Amino acid sequence: MNPMPSWLASLSDAASGMTVPPQMRPPRHGGRESAVLILFGEGPHGPDVLLIQRNEGLRRHSGQPAFPGGRIEPTDASPEAAALREAAEETGLVPTGVDVVGRLPELYVSFSDFRVAPVLGWWRDPCEVRPTDLGEVASVSRVPVADLADPANRVTVRYGDGSRWGPGFRVDGMLVWGFTGAIVDRLLFLGGWELPWHREGLTDVFEATPDGPRPVG
Numbered sequence: 229m230n231p232m233p234s235w236l237a238s239l240s241d242a243a244s245g246m247t248v249p250p251q252m253r254p255p256r257h258g259g260r261e262s263a264v265l266i267l268f269g270e271g272p273h274g275p276d277v278l279l280i281q282r283n284e285g286l287r288r289h290s291g292q293p294a295f296p297g298g299r300i301e302p303t304d305a306s307p308e309a310a311a312l313r314e315a316a317e318e319t320g321l322v323p324t325g326v327d328v329v330g331r332l333p334e335l336y337v338s339f340s341d342f343r344v345a346p347v348l349g350w351w352r353d354p355c356e357v358r359p360t361d362l363g364e365v366a367s368v369s370r371v372p373v374a375d376l377a378d379p380a381n382r383v384t385v386r387y388g389d390g391s392r393w394g395p396g397f398r399v400d401g402m403l404v405w406g407f408t409g410a411i412v413d414r415l416l417f418l419g420g421w422e423l424p425w426h427r428e429g430l431t432d433v434f435e436a437t438p439d440g441p442r443p444v445g
Contacts, residue, residue, distance in 0.1 A: 230270050232327060232350045235419065240330035240348050242418040252410065254336040259343035264297030265311040266411070267326065269351030273372040277412075278357065280318055281367045281402055291366075293402045295346070295411070296321070307331065307345035319368045320360040325353030337407050346411060369400045376404075377416055379425035385409065387433045396431055405433060 267278040284291045296315035304310035308331070312323040332346040359365040375381055376397050385396035385405040395413040396405040404412060416422040 229353045230351070232329065232352065233270070233275075235275070236268055236329055236348075236350055239415065239419045243332050243348060243415065244330050246333065246414055246418060248333050248335060249410070251338070252335045252407075254334050254343045259336060259341055261300045261307075261345070262298055262342045263300055263307040263311040263314070263345040263347055264295040265315045265321075265326075265347050265349055266295055266332075266415070267315065267321075267349045267351055268373075269354050269370060271370055271372060273374055275373040276370040277373065277376070278315070278319070278321075278351070279369050279371050279400075279402070279404065279408070280359070280365050281369070283362075283364060283366045292406060292408070293404045294408050297344070299342075300345075308347050311345070311347040311349075318359070318361045318365050319357040320355070321357055322353070322355045325351065325355055327352050332411070335407070335411075344407070369402070371399050371404075373416070373419070373421055375399045376412055377421040377423050379423050382425040383431045384427055385431050385433055403431065403433070405431075 269276050278296065279293050280296055281293045282291060296318045297311055298314040300307060300310040304313060308328045312326060315321040316323055327350045329348045329350050331348060335344045335346060337344060357368045359368055376399060381398050383396040383398060385394050394405060395409045396403055397409060397412060
């Protein structure tokens with residue numbers, strides 16, 4: 229078992245009061261309540277974070293990398309309980325091996341109308357993880373923070389009608405972007421991991437449709 233490192237306690241303090249970009253601020257009313265688990269562990273290459281890649285063909289966020297998570301159900305005692313339950317259902321995570329560290333401010337995903345509670349966790353007792361909800365999850369990865377911070381893996385992503393931009397990360401065969409990419413970008417900054425990178429590179433994201441590819445978002 230691994231005791232929680234001091235850097236995660238500092239990150240939790242900083243992240244709990246982070247500034248939320250205007251486009252990610254929840255509306256005063258409405259939105260479906262959900263939670264995601266931002267789970268940090270200690271791997272062979274230093275600190276890492278747990279990500280899933282969603283299956284192609286889903287109605288929402290098809291093929292996108294994401295943090296484990298989903299809708300908060302009436303039976304969930306809290307957003308933390310929902311995040312752990314969803315992670316267990318999607319990846320086989322054993323919740324008793326996770327210490328909940330804190331929570332980021334509530335965020336909003338306008339594309340799917342989700343109000344998201346991002347729960348920060350420490351993987352005190354790591355276990356094997358894999359896709360266990362095969363209808364939703366294509367792959368599960370423990371991505372080293374060093375790979376996310378590496379300037380060679382960072383890109384700027386353009387999506388939607390071309391007027392929206394955001395940070396992206398090419399890691400473990402995935403392009404991490406959108407809501408997840410924005411959170412990763414903030415956590416790298418708040419954790420003191422961010423390195424200077426060239427922002428000139430531009431990547432467009434598309435999804436397949438019967439009429440051909442179209443921009444996502």
